Amino acid sequence: MQSFETLDGKRHQDIRIKTGHGENFGENVHCVPVVANELNQLAVHYPVCFLKDTETGQFGLYALLGFEPNQNLYIKSGQWGQDYLPLHIQRQPFIYQINTNSTGLNLAINVDSPRIDNQLGEALFLDDQQPSDYLQKMAKLVEFLQSSLASNQNFIQTLLNIDLIEPSQLQFQQADGQTKKIDGLYQVSRQQLASLSEQSIINLHKTGALQACYLLLASQENFKKLINWYKS
Amino acid sequence: MNNAISSVIIVGGGNAGWITAAILARKLKNKCAGQVSISLIESPNIKTIGVGEGTWPSMRRTLKSIGVSETEFIKSCNATFKQGAKFVGWVSGAKNDAYYHPLMLAGEDEQFNTLHAWHHQAQPQQGAFSKAFCVQDYICELGLAPKSITTPEYASVSNYAYHLDAGLFTDFIKKHCVEKLGVKLLTDDVIEVKASVENTISAVVTKENGLVSGDLFIDCTGFKRLLINKHYQIPFKSCKTILSADSAIACQVDYANTDQAIASTTISTAQSAGWIWDIGLQNRRGVGYVFASDYLSDSDAQAQLASYINNTAGNATNCTFKTIKFEPGHLSKFWHKNCVAIGLSAGFLEPLEASALLLIEMSANTLAEHFPANQSAMQLVADKFNQTFLYRWQRIIDFLKLHYILNQRHEPFWQDIKQAQSIPQSLQNQLELWRYQYPCVHDFEQAIEVFPLDSYLYILYGMGFKTDYPFNVSKQQQDLFLAQCSDIQLQLDHLINTLEPNRKLIEKIKKFGLQKI
Structure with a gap:
């Protein structure tokens, strides 16, 4: 459930945020939206692919976490124990929102989030209604995510314009011998990448898109790990 | 390149002219190394008739092949999705008299293994055939689109064609031809045809630009038939005794x-x-x-x-x-000397199965594929073209006629149109055969039929045609049929959850666009 309120030092003075990660925070999802700006960190842990939004058909960048609805294979014994968590997970329960009131932070808070508590967790404000260190850190993170989202769309559009994205079907044998097919995944086309003109390569390099393409391809190795977890 | 065919002049800028220009420009670019120029002379004064607001699924291939985006096409031409035709009142005119001719194929293989099992059931209901063989009836009844916003451009979940605004469509293709495909546009009126001693057309005379010469001329002047009839006087073959609508x-x-x-x-x-x-x-x-x-x-x-x-x-x-x-019918030949008629100039039939745009696509594709290299090859290519298209027109006439002859209505028009003497012999023979055995692909002569076997089945059995096949239904066939029924139900359950109403998808496409992949 989501219900956002613009962050306010007075109104949210007593709220605390529980900071763990796992099922009890509704993080049992099979994919999570990510941005190209965090691919350096993501690529080591997660397979990252393009998926189409079912409502709009538009491409987005996602880290794959499982192969069934509500399946997050990274959560072990209820805990998400990875070194790096996608920004979209880290930012909870805040979103970016232009804020003209006294806090000076462009944040809104989901007051229905299971992270909200009035006893446990990180305080949002100090006694004088000034933002806590925790809140200032979250504000920076959300700002970074916000600016990354815009460049993310440019990144995807750049790749689409030069036909650098292609459908990629994943299939593997399940423990019971049946073949499991995962449709709807899209990946950077190795062939197309290899046949780019020099000028295109330079252009892609200047915007960081070239590096992102290779990180995306490298991240596919993580599927092996995911498949093993899925089978066991 | 002394007598190579290096210049094509299309006279007339309606649907036929511009679709032909686009297909030729695209296909000949590689085939003839860009050495064939395509020009189109369009009158500033003549309004196009713009018939045909319905297409066949082939239009998806055509649009894709000429390099336009489906999203742009849908936005520019007020286009919507067409998943077939619903015929209401064609059998008896009674209240629930309706059947579908869907665009999805009825069978996976050419055998139609389960046709006998279906037909042999106690009492097949009128309109039940297409429901037993594909899910598209249901999709259409529910008003659902044939794809979703995540389906790539030109790909389908259930087979589809388009409904479109013919005028906007012409403008759209014209723009693409001129801006992207290098077709030369001459806005002018053709006032005279110049012929050589062998009576091949050497040039047309235009009002403003004088003489426009070329090697191959395409007559897309509609009912005027400026080149093929006014100049060459190729006779017209009426089929009004078969299809009486005029x-x-x-x-x-x-x-x-x-x-x-x-x-x-x-x-x-x-x-x-x-x-x-x-x-x-x-x-x-x-x-x-x-x-x-x-x-x-x-x-x-x-x-x-x-x-x-x-x-x-x-x-x-x-x-x-x-x-x-209109006079229903077609020319007795479409290609004479160095002149080919495409579109209304070639002929016209009632738009019962959207054959007008389909024939334009087929003619332009055939012309491009068999494009004569030089004047010496011209006659041979022309003969083949004429033979192919006479066959195709004949097949379309037969197929349209099929829609009429199984009716049980009482009005004089409906009574007369099913009289035996008005039915072409080719169709009479087929119907006679199909009274005893089920239609199969081998009943058709050519590899590229205009309408697939499935279309014949949808009309025949949709209208309640009976085949008295003398053998029992084998156990194997019965099992296959039951499997098919449950498969259709499964597909349907899935599609109902996946597909959105037609209008909703169109609006999404206009807002977000479809992806190429």
């Missing part, structure tokens, strides 16, 4: 409101002396009555049409009616 009254009908559902099929409703087409575009419906003037006056036809419009959520008092008279 008039149409067309109009545009506003939707009752902007959310009104867009039908996913062409709805063809039988009337006293013909039938009414009803085509849903994004912003309006295109509705018209095709009728035989021997049986009905223009004013009575217009009254019937108005009554249809008022009974289908429209308002006839807002409509402007346009009457078109």
Whole structure:
């Protein structure tokens, strides 16, 4: 459930945020939206692919976490124990929102989030209604995510314009011998990448898109790990 | 390149002219290393007729091959999805008399293994055939689109064609031809044809630009037939004794409101002396009555049409009616000397199965594929072309006739049109055969038939045709049929959850666009 309120030092003075990660925070999802700006960190842990939004058909960048609805294979014994968590997970329960009131932070808070508590967790404000260190850190993170989202769309559009994205079907044998097919995944086309003109390569390099393409391809190795977890 | 065919002149800029230009420009670019120029002379004074607001699925291939985006096409041409035709009242005219001719194929292989099992059931209901063989009936009844917003451009979940605004479509293809495909546009009137001693056309004379010479001339001048008939006097073969409709009254009908559902099929409703087409575009419906003037006056036809419009959520008092008279039939040859007729100039049939645009695509593709390298090759290519297209027109006439001959209606038009003497021998023979055994692909002569076997089955059995096959249904066939029934149910359950209403998808496409992949 989501219900956002613009962050306010007075109104949210007593709220605390529980900071763990796992099922009890509704993080049992099979994919999570990510941005190209965090691919350096993501690529080591997660397979990252393009998926189409079912409502709009538009491409987005996602880290794959499982192969069934509500399946997050990274959560072990209820805990998400990875070194790096996608920004979209880290930012909870805040979103970016232009804020003209006294806090000076462009944040809104989901007051229905299971992270909200009035006893446990990180305080949002100090006694004088000034933002806590925790809140200032979250504000920076959300700002970074916000600016990354815009460049993310440019990144995807750049790749689409030069036909650098292609459908990629994943299939593997399940423990019971049946073949499991995962449709709807899209990946950077190795062939197309290899046949780019020099000028295109330079252009892609200047915007960081070239590096992102290779990180995306490298991240596919993580599927092996995911498949093993899925089978066991 | 002394006598190579290096310059093609298309005369006439309607649908036929521009689609032909696009297909030729695209296909000849590689084939002839860019050494064949394509020019089109379009009159600034002649309004195009713009017939044919319905296409076949082949149009998806055509648009993709000439390099246009499906999203742009849908946005520019008020286009919607067409998943077949619904024939209302064609058998008895009774209240529930309706059947579908869907675009999805009825069988996976050429054997139609389960046809006998279906037909052999206790009492197949009228209209039940297509429901037993594909899910598209249900999809259309629910008004669902044939794909979703995540389906790539030109790909389908269930097979589809388009409904489109013919005028906007011509403008759209024209723009693409001129801006992207290097087709030269000459806005001018052709006033005279110049021929050489062997009577090949050497040039046409235009009002403003004088002599325009070329090696191959394409007559897309519509009913005027400026080159193929005015100059060459190639005779016309009427088929009015087979298909008696010779008039149409067309109009545009506003939707009752902007959310009104867009039908996913062409709805063809039988009337006293013909039938009414009803085509849903994004912003309006295109509705018209095709009728035989021997049986009905223009004013009575217009009254019937108005009554249809008022009974289908429209308002006839807002409509402007346009009457078109036509002679159904085609030329006795389409390619003579160095002149090819494509589009209305080649012939015209009632738009019962959207054959007009289909024939333009087929003609242009065949012309491009068999493009004569030089004047010496021309005659050989022309002979083959004429043979192929005479066969195709014949097949279309037979197929349109098939829609009429199984009717049980009482009006004189419907009684007369099923008289044996009006049925071509080729069709009579097929029907006779199909009384004893089921149609199969081997009943058709050519590899590239205009309409697939499935289409014949949809019409025949949709109208309640009976085949008296003398053998039992094998256990194997019975099992296959049961599996097919449950498979259709599974597919349907899945599609109902996946597909959205036609209008909703169109609006999403206009907002977000479809992806190429």
